[in-house]
Amino acid sequence: MAMLDNLLIRTRAIPPDPPRRRGATTLGPERQRFGLLKAVLAAVPWLQVGMGAAIVLLAAMVPWGTSQVLSAMDRQILAIDVTGTLVGENRTDLERKAGDWIGKSFFATDLSEIKNELERRPWVESAAVRRLWPDRLEIEIREKKPLAYWNSNRLVSRTGELFSPDNPEVAGRLPRLAGPDERVRDVISMARTMSDTLAGHGLGFAGLTLEQRGAWTLSLANGIEVVLGRDQVEERFARFLTVYESRLISRADEVSQVDARYTNGVAVKWKSDKLTGSGSKS
Incomplete structure (x- = not known):
């Protein structure tokens, strides 16, 4: 009887492992998420993204850099030259009026303000104003005919x-x-x-x-x-x-x-x- 029991135990059917598809691999949930993230990162064009970020950063820095450079280079206006053929206007009076801008910032001075101010004078048809580095302005006067x-x-x-x-x-x-x-x-x-x-x-x-x-x-x-x-x-x-x-x-x-x-x-x-x-x- 004991031998029969041993025989029955040894010959009891053991359920086989579930069949696997040939070539398939089973992954855990953590490894699946890692693989998905890796695939997404691989699809991102990192070179283009990096270049775009660099361009945006550079564009943001240009105004600041320009302002810093101009501030470092800025000087006071020390002389103003008045040119043009004058008949009605007096050159000395014009130069005295232009003297209002002596000592002002070379870069920050609004040239359109000077132009508008001079063109209010009765004889002045137009006034063209330009900067001459490092510390001069040139004003060309055109009179009314x-x-x-x-x-x-x-x-x-x-x-x-x-x-x-x-x-x-x-x-x-x-x-x-x-x-x-x-x-x-x-x-x-x-x-x-x-x-x-x-x-x-x-x-x-x-x-x-x-x-x-x-x-x-x-x-x-x-x-x-x-x-x-x-x-x-x-x-x-x-x-x-x-x-x-x-x-x-x-x-x-x-x-x-x-x-x-x-x-x-x-x-x-x-x-x-x-x-x-x-x-x-x-």
């Missing part, structure tokens, strides 16, 4: 800008224009047309006035005043030239005024105060 005197105490530039300097007389001998300020471009246009026409007839243009009510009066370089009125101004101007060349040219130095506001002729006022005329006034 006067075309004519305007309403006796101001000037009008070739671009049609009215300005009021303290010394308008330095503009020299110029035509005299007058009229409402809002009509300045109309007066300039008419003056140019008449001046060109007069030059073709050997006459000089001295001035033109537009009254508030719209009447035009022309002044010639020989002293003759031509009254043209409000209507048909071009036709009356042409009529004056015709009469002048046919009847008055030989006695021009005796003529004070010609009134062209007539339908078929003109009225002449002589310097001797005699008034003669023909035609009917309209």
Whole structure:
């Protein structure tokens, strides 16, 4: 009986190990997570990430570095040179005004502030300001070019800008224009047309006035005043030239005024105060 028991124990079936798939490996949970992390890290383009980080850091440091370099190099402005052909402006006055910026920071000084300040001066059309290392500024002044005197105490530039300097007389001998300020471009246009026409007839243009009510009066370089009125101004101007060349040219130095506001002729006022005329006034 004992031998039978031993035999039964020795021959008892022992469950076999579960079959394994050929080539498969079983990993624990920790080793699985490590393998996943390793795969993710392997997929990251570390070279590109490193270069991108370096570029961002460098870009952030450039303003700081530039500021530090400029601060180390900065100096005070010790001299300012004023250049340009000046007629109305006084170079000494400009240099004295520019002296307001002597001693200021070479780099921190706002050049546009200097430019705007100088361009507020009546004669200054534009001011170009630039730095000259290590401690100088150069200011180039461009003046307005006067075309004519305007309403006796101001000037009008070739671009049609009215300005009021303290010394308008330095503009020299110029035509005299007058009229409402809002009509300045109309007066300039008419003056140019008449001046060109007069030059073709050997006459000089001295001035033109537009009254508030719209009447035009022309002044010639020989002293003759031509009254043209409000209507048909071009036709009356042409009529004056015709009469002048046919009847008055030989006695021009005796003529004070010609009134062209007539339908078929003109009225002449002589310097001797005699008034003669023909035609009917309209």
